[in-house]
Amino acid sequence: MKKIILITVISSLFLFLSGCKNKETARLIVPDNYTNWTITADNLNYPIPGHENHFRRVFINSTGKKVMTEKKNGRVFYNYPKGTIIIKEIYPSLNPKPETKPISLSVMIKDPDNPKSRDGWVWIVKDLKKNTEKIIDYEFCYDCHTNANEPHPYGDGNPNGDFRDDVFFPYKKGN
Amino acid sequence: MKHFKPITRRVNTIIILSLVFGLGMTTAYFSYNENSALISTTRNNLHQQSDILYQSIKNAMLPGNAPIAVSLFTDIRDINPAYEIMLFRENGVQAFSDNTTIDTVNTNLMRKKFSERLTQINDMFTIHNDPQFTSTVLQRKTSAFQISDKGQTFFTIYKPLLNLPKCAVCHGSDHTIRGIIKIRSNITPIVKKQRINLLIAGAFFILLLLFLTLLLTRFFKTKILGPVKHIGTVCTEVTSGNFNSRVTINNEDEIGVLGDTVNTMVEGLYERFQLSKFVSSSTINSIKNKEEGFKDSITLFFSDIRSFTAYSENKTPEQIVENLNKILSMQTEIIHKYGGDVDKYVGDEVVALFTGEEKEINACRSALEIQKELAARSASHYDGLQVGIGLNTGEVILGMIGSSQRADFTVIGDHVNFASRLCDAAKPGQVIISDSVYTNLHNRFKTSNPYKIKVKGKEKFQRVYILTPLTKEDPEV
Numbered sequence: 001m002k003k004i005i006l007i008t009v010i011s012s013l014f015l016f017l018s019g020c021k022n023k024e025t026a027r028l029i030v031p032d033n034y035t036n037w038t039i040t041a042d043n044l045n046y047p048i049p050g051h052e053n054h055f056r057r058v059f060i061n062s063t064g065k066k067v068m069t070e071k072k073n074g075r076v077f078y079n080y081p082k083g084t085i086i087i088k089e090i091y092p093s094l095n096p097k098p099e100t101k102p103i104s105l106s107v108m109i110k111d112p113d114n115p116k117s118r119d120g121w122v123w124i125v126k127d128l129k130k131n132t133e134k135i136i137d138y139e140f141c142y143d144c145h146t147n148a149n150e151p152h153p154y155g156d157g158n159p160n161g162d163f164r165d166d167v168f169f170p171y172k173k174g175n
Numbered sequence: 176m177k178h179f180k181p182i183t184r185r186v187n188t189i190i191i192l193s194l195v196f197g198l199g200m201t202t203a204y205f206s207y208n209e210n211s212a213l214i215s216t217t218r219n220n221l222h223q224q225s226d227i228l229y230q231s232i233k234n235a236m237l238p239g240n241a242p243i244a245v246s247l248f249t250d251i252r253d254i255n256p257a258y259e260i261m262l263f264r265e266n267g268v269q270a271f272s273d274n275t276t277i278d279t280v281n282t283n284l285m286r287k288k289f290s291e292r293l294t295q296i297n298d299m300f301t302i303h304n305d306p307q308f309t310s311t312v313l314q315r316k317t318s319a320f321q322i323s324d325k326g327q328t329f330f331t332i333y334k335p336l337l338n339l340p341k342c343a344v345c346h347g348s349d350h351t352i353r354g355i356i357k358i359r360s361n362i363t364p365i366v367k368k369q370r371i372n373l374l375i376a377g378a379f380f381i382l383l384l385l386f387l388t389l390l391l392t393r394f395f396k397t398k399i400l401g402p403v404k405h406i407g408t409v410c411t412e413v414t415s416g417n418f419n420s421r422v423t424i425n426n427e428d429e430i431g432v433l434g435d436t437v438n439t440m441v442e443g444l445y446e447r448f449q450l451s452k453f454v455s456s457s458t459i460n461s462i463k464n465k466e467e468g469f470k471d472s473i474t475l476f477f478s479d480i481r482s483f484t485a486y487s488e489n490k491t492p493e494q495i496v497e498n499l500n501k502i503l504s505m506q507t508e509i510i511h512k513y514g515g516d517v518d519k520y521v522g523d524e525v526v527a528l529f530t531g532e533e534k535e536i537n538a539c540r541s542a543l544e545i546q547k548e549l550a551a552r553s554a555s556h557y558d559g560l561q562v563g564i565g566l567n568t569g570e571v572i573l574g575m576i577g578s579s580q581r582a583d584f585t586v587i588g589d590h591v592n593f594a595s596r597l598c599d600a601a602k603p604g605q606v607i608i609s610d611s612v613y614t615n616l617h618n619r620f621k622t623s624n625p626y627k628i629k630v631k632g633k634e635k636f637q638r639v640y641i642l643t644p645l646t647k648e649d650p651e652v
Contacts, residue, residue: 049338049351140315144337152340153348168340 028133030107030126034059034087041155041169045094048154050144051106055091060084060171064110067171076162078170084110086167104128106141108166118142119166142166183400190391194384206376210369217365218319218330225317225332225358228260232336232356245271257361262336265312265352267302280345302357308333311355321362328366331359402430406437418445456516457528458584461575468574474534474612475571475591476515476527476541477598478506478564483523486560498558499523502549506562509544513537518585524598528586535608535615538566539642542606543620547645550604565597567609589632596630597639606642613640 037059044056064084070077089102107124114122116137123141126133145166151158155169164170235244248260262270270276302308311318311333319332336354338346346353402424412420418441422434451459480486480502487495503525507517510527514537518526529538542564553559569590575582597607613622621643627636 046348048348049340049343052351053349138316140335140337144339147340150341153344154340 028126028131029109029122030087030105030124030133031061031085034061034085037061037087038065038171040086040171047094050141051088051090053094054103055094055096057089057102058169059087059089061086065171065173067165075160078163078165078167080110080165080167082110082112084108102128107133108141108145119146121145121166182403183396186395186400187392190395191384191388194387194391198380198384198387202376202380206373209372209376213365213369213372214362217360217362221330221332221358221360222317222319225334225356228358229334229336229356232262233339242271259357259359261300261357261359263302263308263355263357265350265354267305267308269300270354272300276346279347283345283347307331308355308357311335312352315352323366327361327363329359330362331357333357398426398428399430402426402434406430406434409437409441413441413444418448455518455584457518457573458575461573461584468572470570470572471530472568472570473573473586474529474538474566474568475586475594476510476525476529476538476564476566477594478525478527478542478545478562479598479601480523481561481563481603483560486558490558494558498560502557502560502562505548505557506541506545509548510541512544513541515541519583526586535566535568535612536619538612539606539608539616539620542566543642543645546604546606550644561603563598563601563603564606565594565599565601565608566606566612567594567597568611568615569593569609592632593630593637596632600628600630600639604644606644608640608642610638610640 039057040060041056041058044058047053061084063081064086066081067084068079068081070079086108088106090104090106091100092103105124105126105128107126109122109124110120111117111122112120116122116135118137119142121142123136124133125136145168148158148166148168149163150161152168158164231247232244235247244262248262251258251260264270264276307318307320310316312335315335315337317332317334319330321328321330323329334356335352336356338348338350338353342353405424406422409420409422421441422437424431424434426434480499490498503520503523506525510517510525513529514531515527515529518528520526527538527541529535529541531537545562545564549557549561553561567590569588571586571588571590573584573586576585576587577583593609597609601607608616608622610625613625616622622640623643625638625640628639629636
């Protein structure tokens with residue numbers, strides 16, 4: 001009798017546990033050696049929504065420099081190849097001292113096949129103190145960044161409303 | 176049996192456990208699925224609505240048409256009172272409730288694009304201490320949750336409205352979140368439906384459980400437990416001697432076969448029981464105990480019908496058998512009455528054995544009672560036949576004598592022969608006892624004086640006694 005009850009309990013426990021999926025372990029994907037990449041925007045020392053009151057610098061990897069541009073109906077279309085990485089350093093304040101290190105990185109990685117990608121980019125916030133990366137797959141980063149594809153008040157302002165593939169400071173050949 | 180555990184209880188427990196488990200899991204699974212499908216459809220709908228709303232607000236706001244957005248909210252609220260839409264600032268104050276925003280925009284644009292509202296919204300609403308709201312602002316992420324209040328259930332979505340670059344032109348770049356859209360829908364009817372679903376599932380579960388439990392227990396009772404119990408009763412009856420008891424199960428299954436087997440077994444037992452009448456109890460005992468031969472001191476009883484050969488000559492075989500059986504039966508009955516064991520009948524002769532403390536006394540009692548019966552009723556009942564009886568006590572060998580195919584448990588030895596000789600010497604109605612019997616009687620019976628006889632096989636004269644017959648007056652032996 002006790003055996004029967006025991007078996008019942010164990011099997012229900014098993015069924016119960018098998019219902020829970022094990023959590024996906026986060027894997028770091030942002031490279032550390034970005035500082036010798038090409039800088040697309042430096043000295044961003046004014047506040048902006050989304051990245052706020054922090055001094056910022058933007059880097060692009062070599063794949064990103066192979067960005068393709070194409071003119072269609074008078075509008076230029078930018079297309080960053082898969083593997084493009086754009087890293088924006090976020091500093092603790094708007095006027096950091098030269099030796100100050102960034103506190104976090106806002107990262108865009110072109111990887112349209114990634115299920116967590118939005119608008120073809122994987123959006124990542126890397127906390128440099130904790131050394132953790134968080135993929136933002138909900139409506140935040142890309143919602144704002146689609147505004148880079150129309151005239152906006154930042155950088156060159158994209159006056160012609162080019163399609164800039166969600167990038168506010170595009171890589172321009174000859175940079 | 177250490178502790179009787181009725182199988183009925185176990186079978187019932189197993190049935191109920193497996194039903195509860197099986198049915199419970201299935202009903203729980205289906206009702207859970209049904210309910211989560213219901214609620215997720217509702218939620219998805221609300222999320223979709225909030226997305227559409229978000230897009231329309233974005234577009235309505237941009238050209239500076241905030242009032243259009245405001246009237247959109249009121250219109251939606253009017254169409255469906257169960258549906259509430261509000262826009263809040265980051266700090267929890269309801270948007271469009273005062274001129275704060277208008278002032279900022281005018282400052283940013285360095286001209287008076289919007290004139291200040293004269294009448295402010297009267298039922299201004301502020302969100303205080305709502306952790307979901309705060310988390311939406313901090314995480315910049317849509318949050319959705321369900322709360323119940325006063326019997327009503329609401330599903331609420333907080334959706335951040337970003338300070339997009341196009342917004343920043345008017346609103347400034349010092350903040351990321353422009354506002355929070357709140358969409359609240361009264362989902363009480365859906366929750367009710369969920370509850371009813373659960374109730375129906377529960378009722379269905381209990382009904383099915385009851386029905387199946389009844390069905391299964393009935394099946395087990397009529398097809399297994401009942402028949403097994405019945406077989407048990409038959410076995411108990413047979414054990415207590417009622418060989419007429421039979422298993423009556425009409426099942427055409429294993430249990431039916433078992434019943435038939437038990438019946439065949441009972442018949443076999445009955446046959447053997449009948450056969451055991453023809454076997455002395457010492458034979459049966461010896462078989463039971465798997466005895467080989469052994470020595471024992473016993474009292475031997477020999478009785479023999481006097482002049483039986485002469486008697487047989489004038490009678491028909493039927494008469495002979497009938498009267499012989501009568502007289503043998505009478506003797507057997509009396510011998511059994513005093514604890515004797517009839518070893519065998521040899522023609523008209525009875526050989527019986529008495530054992531135990533009072534073996535001589537019991538043997539004498541039997542002998543005297545047999546003679547008394549014959550003295551009184553020989554003519555009327557036994558066709559005038561008379562017997563002579565000889566008794567002797569001594570050590571004999573008992574054992575299975577014969578071959579492996581056919582053997583009898585019997586006694587052999589000098590003392591047996593001597594008892595037989597004493598019987599031969601006894602006249603009709605007489606009981607002759609040996610000296611060894613006499614010494615153990617301790618004067619319980621009257622005897623003649625001792626006298627000596629010479630018997631075949633013994634060199635010396637043997638001292639013997641004749642038991643004095645019982646008179647009519649002797650009430651019992």
